[in-house]
Amino acid sequence: MDLLDPAHYRGVRRPVAEAETLPAWCYTSPEFSAREVKRIFGAGWHFVGRADQVEAPGDYLTVDTVAGSLLLLRDRAGHVGAFANSCRHRGARLLDGHGHCRTIVCPYHSWTYGPDGALLGAPGMRDRPGFDGAEWGLTAVRCETWEGFVFVSLDPEGPGLLRHLGDLPDKLGGYDFGAMVCVRRLDYDVACNWKLLVENAMEEYHTGTVHHASLGQQSAVQAETRGHWDAIYIPQETSIAVLPGETAPFPHVPGLVGQPAHGTFFTVLHPATQFACTQDSMWWLRVLPLGPTRSRLEVGFCFPRTTVARSDFEVGVARYFHRWETGIAEDNAICEAQQAGLSSTLRRPGPFALREPAVHRVNNWVLDQVLDEPAGPRGLPVRRSPAGGRP
Ligand code: FES
Numbered sequence: 371m372d373l374l375d376p377a378h379y380r381g382v383r384r385p386v387a388e389a390e391t392l393p394a395w396c397y398t399s400p401e402f403s404a405r406e407v408k409r410i411f412g413a414g415w416h417f418v419g420r421a422d423q424v425e426a427p428g429d430y431l432t433v434d435t436v437a438g439s440l441l442l443l444r445d446r447a448g449h450v451g452a453f454a455n456s457c458r459h460r461g462a463r464l465l466d467g468h469g470h471c472r473t474i475v476c477p478y479h480s481w482t483y484g485p486d487g488a489l490l491g492a493p494g495m496r497d498r499p500g501f502d503g504a505e506w507g508l509t510a511v512r513c514e515t516w517e518g519f520v521f522v523s524l525d526p527e528g529p530g531l532l533r534h535l536g537d538l539p540d541k542l543g544g545y546d547f548g549a550m551v552c553v554r555r556l557d558y559d560v561a562c563n564w565k566l567l568v569e570n571a572m573e574e575y576h577t578g579t580v581h582h583a584s585l586g587q588q589s590a591v592q593a594e595t596r597g598h599w600d601a602i603y604i605p606q607e608t609s610i611a612v613l614p615g616e617t618a619p620f621p622h623v624p625g626l627v628g629q630p631a632h633g634t635f636f637t638v639l640h641p642a643t644q645f646a647c648t649q650d651s652m653w654w655l656r657v658l659p660l661g662p663t664r665s666r667l668e669v670g671f672c673f674p675r676t677t678v679a680r681s682d683f684e685v686g687v688a689r690y691f692h693r694w695e696t697g698i699a700e701d702n703a704i705c706e707a708q709q710a711g712l713s714s715t716l717r718r719p720g721p722f723a724l725r726e727p728a729v730h731r732v733n734n735w736v737l738d739q740v741l742d743e744p745a746g747p748r749g750l751p752v753r754r755s756p757a758g759g760r761p
């Protein structure tokens with residue numbers, strides 16, 4: 371059977387009130403997963419880390435991607451670049467984790483690189499006729515930063531980051547993310563397809579069940595978006611980043627007005643980055659597929675620098691960490707249970723609830739990228755790249 375035949379997805383393409391969920395193989399099949407890696411993760415822009423995680427020249431952060439490990443490096447001019455974490459000589463991995471370096475020395479034969487990726491030294495290579503070190507710098511990957519969020523693209527030719535983001539900078543600019551700092555990062559290995567983690571974050575239908583003893587029931591409205599992102603909005607005058615019944619100890623983001631001042635945006639930056647933005651903080655989630663049925667979830671917690679500088683920050687932030695860790699653990703567990711159920715050969719597509727339109731939109735965005743179809747879903751906007759072509 372051709373899993374990529376558009377005929378299999380007519381039920382997903384219908385308007386949400388009549389639509390069905392994706393077929394189970396979209397969450398289990400190596401063939402479908404390989405197409406996603408190529409068309410979705412091999413194109414477009416993908417968040418990889420915060421610029422404040424590589425704050426000083428010489429700071430580095432290694433990041434896993436579908437193309438392998440990347441090095442995020444801040445050079446002496448203050449510019450953040452992304453490079454393959456692989457020596458240009460015989461390919462040894464150069465660095466692990468994060469840290470600081472004046473130069474990067476390959477552990478195999480001591481080729482040495484600067485934080486701008488340039489090859490500075492290659493012992494013993496002068497004997498080789500015509501060897502020019504300027505030609506053997508680290509392999510650079512397209513890298514752009516918006517408000518402290520560093521993105522990479524494996525596509526050397528597609529549109530720039532700002533075109534990809536559409537109206538996200540207008541809608542979320544008030545949070546002043548560039549003045550935030552990531553104070554903690556957690557990584558989870560989750561036994562589920564990457565889409566389940568993203569879909570889960572785009573509906574609050576589950577909150578009264580999955581989070582009944584913690585976050586409680588939430589109620590969302592759909593947000594209008596343009597570009598490769600989507601959002602739901604939860605009106606609530608107090609920060610959603612502490613558990614119900616607890617008082618949020620920190621002030622709102624300075625100058626926050628309009629919708630952001632009165633609720634929380636849960637967003638997906640297609641395909642697999644989420645920004646959860648509430649009045650006093652934000653947390654980002656990055657999902658990396660490790661195969662059809664395994665994902666890595668990386669999460670970072672960010673506050674305005676003015677909040678982090680408060681004398682009561684260390685005490686107050688414990689409430690946020692408790693709420694985040696509780697909610698994430700509950701979400702990860704239900705996504706693993708869903709993966710287990712989807713792995714049944716008896717699984718057939720189910721109907722969407724009317725409280726899940728953003729999940730339906732996410733699913734259709736995925737189909738827009740992976741299927742060879744002349745038109746988008748009937749009754750739904752086409753959300754291809756702003757240039758109009760499939761990446
Ligand atoms: S592999 Fe790096 S110097 Fe040889």
Ligand SMILES: [Fe+2]
Nearest residue numbers: 570577580701
């Ligand atoms: Fe949840």
